[in-house]
Amino acid sequence: MFWGCTIAALLCVLAPHTRSEVLGAAEPAAEDHGCADLTNTTWQQYRQRTELQVRYLLLTRDTQDCAQAFSQDSLSKTQLPPHFNTSLQTKVIVHGYRAMGSKPSWVLNLAQVLLRAEDVNVLIVDWVYGASFAYNLVVENYKEVAVQISILINHLQKQGSKLESFHFIGVSLGAHVAGFVGTLFEGRIGRITALDPAGPMFKRADTFDRLDPSDAKFVDAVHTDSDYFGISIPVGHVDFFINGGNDQTGCARSRFASMYGYVICDHMRALHVYVSAVNGSCALTALPCTSYEDFLRGQCEDCNVFKGTCPTIGLSVNSGLTVSPVPREQKVFLITTSSAPFCAHHILVELVVAALDKSAEVEISLDKGNQKVEKRLRLQRDTTVYRAVLAHPSPLCELHSITVRNTGARLYRQTLIQVRSVCVSQLPRREMPLCVNKFDVRRGTPWSHDFVQVCN
Ligand SMILES: *[C@@H]1O[C@H](CO)[C@@H](O)[C@H](O)[C@H]1NC(C)=O
Ligand SMILES: *[C@@H]1O[C@H](CO)[C@@H](O)[C@H](O)[C@H]1NC(C)=O
């Protein structure tokens, strides 16, 4: 997402929005009784640049619907937070810049899907006081937040938690907070998952100052707004660039859209895709490639750099990779649909035609009942081989038919296209492609072929 606007101007845009979101009770939630929630800062506090305060919410399978709040100071030297189990893994959720989104109800959603998936301690780092004023001032705070978290981790380690049992999930600026915790522990924490790690003021930063693969045993990052709020460079072992990592399907491109739609939809998509992936409805599998353009042009069709297994977004160990050592800063690409559960199947179409006298255009569609996905290809006189990747909600083995239309309506276009072959295969390529050879496509007469196949 991009429109000519500096970060300073952006904050002006965000501020009126923030106001309605952050107005609320000034006092922290009651910590002793009942269930805790994230802190709200008031508009006054927002304006006055409140001091940094770090507190934690703990959720476990025993306390799923009722977060328990505590602070480092409230723990005595030998005490564990109630319900914290040191023999379990701990997921640490770190939110980012607070103005970016409504009261982060997503935090509790993420906690809940994590608990549904695994028996873990979920620690939510609440640094709302300190994350809610101008972005550049918030950035000054992020290392202090990390230092405070490291004090808690040291404490939990003394009580029996293993350093590698900590998995940080950091959103936006929270990803760099997690990265700095990792730096403080010299890369010995288990995992950091970065959800659209913040870009402004970090892209050119030293690796000491931003998230990088040396911060944990495994670092995975999901990029959805790398041309604006997110970072465009790889920061993990595996970096998923969803739909190229810049603009997301279903996010408004118009400045007349709602503030959410226009300003942060792309940025928050990483989180929504992750929540959906953790909740386990379908696999979000990506392929390594040099660029998204090459990926769309079908230049990357396997996961051989990972010895055959392709990485998936979600909780699988090392994102599902079995290769050792895991490569670093590997860019991987996937196409998603515009709404949950976001999964799509990558289908490579290869078209070979006889040399043309004039340029032409074809539209190839892959159909399954009323699910139809189309791709237009412009054919040039000097090229006979074309490749394109399209995303279909159904796997190749469920598709009913392929149709090729000669869409060159104008006079100077080729009237007859002699197709040598059209082949489709699902990526990563594991099986022989399905091919149809030698047919002509005339203008006004679509060519169609029904698949006869079964899914294994
Ligand atoms: C935060 O504000 C919202 C709405 O303004 C309110 O419903 C909620 O109870 C507040 N939460 C806390 C912890 O004060
Ligand atoms: C902590 O987790 C372990 C491993 O799942 C389990 O065996 C143990 O009973 C748990 N302890 C408590 C106090 O729940």
Ligand SMILES: *[C@@H]1O[C@H](CO)[C@@H](O)[C@H](O)[C@H]1NC(C)=O
């Ligand atoms: C997770 O999946 C369950 C079961 O399919 C569903 O009820 C729940 O709403 C999902 N949660 C989220 C946050 O998507």
